[in-house]
Amino acid sequence: MIQKEVTGLILRATNVREADRIVTIYTAEEGIVSALAPQARSYKSRKMSSTQQFCYGKFILERRGEYYRILDADLIESFFGMRDSLEGLALSSYFCEVLEDVATAEPGRDLLRLALNSLYATAEKRAPRWKIKAAFEIRLAAIIGFLPDILSCSECGTRNGDFLFHIMDGFLQCAACRQKQIDERREEPDEGRAHIVCPLSSGAKDALIYCIYCPVEKLYAFRLAPEDAALFARAAETYLLHHLERSFTTLEFYKSVEREQP
Template identity: 30%
Template sequence: MGTLSVDALVIKEVNVGEADKIITLFARNKGKIQASARGARNPRSRLVAATQFLCYSSFVLYKGKELYRVNQCEVIESFYNIRKSIESLSYATYFVDLASEVMKEGYGDNNLLKLLLNTLYVLSNNKKDPMLLKSIYELRLMSLIGYAPNLLACVHCGGSGERMFFNSISGGLVCDNCVEHLNGRSDLAVSEGTLSAMRYILYSKMNRLYSFEVSPRVQKELEAITKDFLLTHIGKEIKSLKYLENIIGKQNY
């Protein structure tokens, strides 16, 4: 029976029997892994803390016939503050679910894991308006999985106009001349401030990703654009997004 030592974020937990649970991990270099944590729901178990949802922990796993089994684990970061607020927990759950949705089985996307961990850290420490945090996360995630929008020029003619629009289906900017010929597709106006923010989100280094602020107008535009772009290319709604919208009282962005 092989042994695997790995740092991983717990992205799901399912109770089994009286004291066991099966956890899903987003593991560095390994991607998504399922593991059985025997006795982890027993308050006296040494596995309790590190196998909780949202805990980033160091694991020693044994390879079983069907699942890995947790042998040892130790908390690296618990993101404890997120659990203090139903709103923060709802944001975190959405961030995790979105990453899980786009993650390829058995493929370790360390850049996606780093984005998720950094986002949870910022959320946990109340360092950014969570709605802005959501837009940043959505756009950068889409870029990481191969859906970076064209923010340099009109995707149809390569030019620019006095007013620019964002078209999710076309995958980027559309000038005011071309927007009239898109047969009723959804087009969202983009101000210069919003365009600058989107370019920063796409091209900045990861450790500088959250080091900017925007005006309320720009934030509102970002919310609409990133959500529309995400749902257009993901192809389905994330259930936890609906729940999040209910929690924060915004049914329409």
């Protein structure tokens, strides 16, 4: 039997049989892993508290044919504070659902750090939820290979003023270049896919750039005017969902309970 120790975050936990649990863990070492936690729900089990959704811990796994069994588990962090509010819990569920969707069997330290950072900030209320959400969305998109080119207008190179963010191609067009395009009646390049644009102010653009390139532990250390915040949040969500080509039930639920919008 091969045993290994991994460090990871429980994205999903499903109760099976009388006392067992099947969990999906996002690990630093192996990417996404499914494992059976036998007797996880029995009264005496040490594993009980560490194999619930959102738990981050160390797990000793043993390979049994197609799947792993959890032999032992040690809780590192449970992000307990997120359970104070339905909104916080809903947002955390969204982070886990996105991670499960994009995760592969490759080591994913950057994604794991981003997820832990986002859950911690949500639990400890380190920033408004809309900010934690948008920062997660744009940073995650960049990590998994959808890095947008939004430092400046793709045509004239300006970094100031109002922009259109061309979502699928991931580039910026300033208002002046946009007007020129309309005046010259140039068509959008048609590559057989939906043409989606989000308006971006200079401030909203700078916030997106910050979230992509800053050290992950400083992810929320930026200021935004209220009118920029709404553009920033909309662009981040639109960008991620269109590149993943899907929405998430947890996101719909979060939106149905969240009243604090940027």
